[in-house]
Amino acid sequence: MDAIQVTDLTYHYPDAHKASLQNVSCNIGKGTFTVLMGETGAGKSTLLMSLNGVIPKMMEGTQTGDVKLEGQSIQPYRVQTITEYVGLVMQDAESQILGRTVEEDVMFGPRNYLVPREEIIQRVKDSLKRVRLQGFEKREATSLSGGEKQRLTVASILALNPQILLLDEPTSELDPLGREEIYETIDDLRKNSDITMLVVEHSSEDICEKAEHLLIMQNGKLTWEGKPQDFFRDMDLVTQNGIKPITVSAIGWQLMEAGLIAREEIPLTVEDAARLIRGLIKNQPVPLPPKREPRNSNTLIKVEDLTFGYGKDNLIIDQMNLEIQQGDFVAIIGQNGAGKTTLAKQLNGLLTPISGKIIIDGKDVTGKKPEELAYIIGYVFQNPDHQIFSTTVYNEVLFGLKLAKLPQDEIDQRIEEVLEFTNLKEFKNIHPFSMGKGERQKLAVASILALKPKILVVDEPTTGQDWKGIQVMMEMMKTLNEQGTTIIMITHDMDVVSRYANHVILMNDGEILMEGSPEEVLAETEILRQASVTTTQTVRLCKELGIPVYLDRSQLAESIINLTNGKRA
Known part of the structure; x- marks a missing residue:
């Protein structure tokens, strides 16, 4: 018997112009590992929330069709009943962590279902062991790394003993180590239980060897299903559905088009x-x-003996030295906690070093305030929502220009230019939070570019974006760089590094391990x-x-x- 049966499922969010799910039908076998892929806005998260009853029972909207779990419709049941059987791990782990300590967080669910205390203690022990967090029981949940937090959310769901586990982009905000930890946890769960897993994922290379079944969605419809191997060997199909190709498969496709190999090879x-x-x-x-062009010899940023920390006993960066040349496209890489963002925030004054110097364009800017440096070095946060606060796209771009006290005609010209450059002109009078994340990220870039800084720092510009969004954002960065802007990019995406950067800084524990x-x-x-x-x-x-x-x-x-x-x- 199939664990999940979806029949003609259609769902409209309130006031939406079209259905987010359109006659979706699929079956997912019991004990299988299925991956769901598609562009941003394809309806993947909506489908997951429909499988555990959150949609439509806890969200307004109109739903038709049916979801059955092991042959039984979920329609008569409350969400509280369904979630004992179907666990959902969301993309943002922190939004799902409710306990102060690891142990308290895992206990939270079983306590709400009035599970006897002795059994709760055993479930906590078993769940933490399954995600390899035993020994972390008394740790503060806020002290965990990104990968550990995501594993904690999985443990909290496992403590409810679900038969089905749904994971919504569990690795999108993690570094390579965190991604590896999550997939090792998934592998362990598959080996040691018959739990059914459905995972939403953007990373083609992570899932192809692991998944038994693949579902592809586009514009609210299920457009393809079958074995991952069959899908990724068809480059036309991959491209049509907006999915990032597997690198070695793309190489193979070129060899096939040259007549050297057959498709099945x-x-x-x-x-x-x-x-x-x-x-x-x-x-x-x-x-x-082919050799790449040599770097410019003109130094734009010079960091001398930079030290930063929260007291002498907690140094994050210790006596760092670094040079960035005019026109560089720099990638700063390293695992979460390596000090990448801390370094970047020293450059634009968001953090002040304990000692050392920061020299930009020949001037010592150490200790200067962010507002003094905003016209030299712009900063785009990893989460664009942390820097968007106006009610329209126009007003968001306008804000910094008004503070600069520029003439109105120049303000109008700059706004027109950056909205044109970022393809946001049609959204000029729209509320930023009615746009998708990709557009909001472009708006954050536009509001910085309007100030015409010489240097642009972008923190994780591709996180949580689909393949199309990644290409749009990075081509924008490439164009800016070609126009003379020095780009400093913090990223975990090595494909992006290899394609766009001309200089790479590898950080580990607050030090530069290597650069070149x-x-x-x-x-x-x-x-x-x-x-x-x-x-x-x-x-x-x-x-x-x-x-x-x-x-x-x-x-x-x-x-x-x-x-x-x-x-x-």
Whole structure:
């Protein structure tokens, strides 16, 4: 029997122009691991909330169709009853943590269902063990890392003994270590129980080897379902549905189009790709990739012996030295807590160092206030909602310009220019929070760009974005950089680093572990591992093959095709 049966499910949010779910029908087998993918706004979260009754029982709107759990409709039951059977872990772990300590948080659910005390204690012990948080019982929940918080939310749901576990983008805001922790937890759960799992995920490479079943949604409709391998071997299908392709599969697709391999040979893992390519190139030497242009020699930012912390016994950064050149596109990488954001906030005055100097464009700006530096260095927060506070898009961009006391005609011109550049003109009179997160992130960028800073710092510009949103945001950053703006980007996305950055700073425990070109840094897999960072599939493939390191997957595929003269031996 299927664990979940969805039949002709349609749902309208109040005042929405169209249905968020449109006649969705699917079956999910008991004990299986299914992944749900799709662009932002496709209806994925709405579907998940429909499976445990939150929609429509706790949210206004109109629903038709039916959801059955093991053959029984959920319509007659209260949400409180359904959630004992179906657990939902949301994208934002912190919004789901209710206890002061780890132990209290896991106890919260069973206590509300009046589970006997002795059984609650055993459930807490078992749940924490299943997510590998045993020994954390008395830890403050707020002191946990991002990955640990997400694992805690899973433990809190597991303490209710659900038969079905729904996870809504559980890794989107985590560093590579946090992602690895979550998927190791999922693997452990699958090995040691028959729980049914449905996971919403944007990361193609994380799920392809793990999932047994894949569902694709677009514009509220289920557009494809089947085995992940079949989907990711069809690049046209992947592109049509707005999904990020698996890197080695994209390389395989190029080889297939060149007539070197059949569709069924398109690789899905680095190991498969390495085996395939070895057979094609037959030990022939692969040429070096094209050289990138050298960095500008003019230093724009110089950090000298920078020290910052919360008292001498709690230093976050200790005597750091760093130079960033005019026109650089810098990526600062490292696990959560490495000091990346702390460093960036020193540069624009949001944090003041204990000692050391920050020199920008030849001037010592150490200790200057953010409002004094706003016209030199702009800062876009990871969460755009932390810096948006006006009632319209126009007013949000206007705010900084009014503080600058510019003439009205110049204000109008600048607003027009940045709204045009960020493709937000049509939203000019719209309330920011009626737009999607991607548009709100562009608005945060627009409000900073209106001040025409020489330097733009963007903190995790791709977090929580779908593939299309990532490309739009990063192409905008690329254009700005080409126009002369120095970009400093904090990110966990190594594909973005390899594609856009010209200089990479690897941080670990408040120190610079390594810096250099993307080719240099991303090739040092052992050093990256020390900082809990993983390199790209393209680099891993090159290392596996023992060939020069390529960052561009298309260039690597072209080199392989040229070596074979387009013919398979």
